[in-house]
Amino acid sequence: MGRLTWESIPEKYQPLKNRLNIIISSRMKSDDDSNKGGYLIYPSLEKAIQDLEIDLQIFRIFIIGGSKLYEEAINSTSCKYILLTKIYKEFKCDRFFPQIDENVYSLVDHLELEKFVGETVPQGKQLDSDIEYEFLMYKRIK
Known part of the structure; x- marks a missing residue:
């Protein structure tokens, strides 16, 4: 999800349960809280997909917004x-x-x-x- 989508989720529901939450943002940076909190931050969708597939062996990735990220995802041959x-x-x-x-x-x-x-x-x-x-x-x- 993009940063704005992440920020739109009330804090009590962050991170979304029963899944690894990935935030794509050039503004947010990974910190100790993100590693403990069930979410990871990546600077680009491409880098996130690469790491998830190669390092974590995750091959089914769901994009849940926002609009810029949807557009980037559906235009990617990875989708x-x-x-x-x-x-x-x-x-x-x-x-x-x-x-x-x-x-x-x-x-x-x-x-x-x-x-x-x-x-x-x-x-x-x-x-x-x-x-x-x-x-x-x-x-x-x-």
């Missing part, structure tokens, strides 16, 4: 899949997920999504209060 929750409602905001290039990524069928995540995923549009959403997965084809 093989996009797991996306598409929300069918307009919100007043100033940050958006980048456009997915359908010449680079292809929408896969629901069974492939379930196989990838290893569990049952609700299919089609879902409704929570007045918000419709759908779970989708794209696979890199180029």
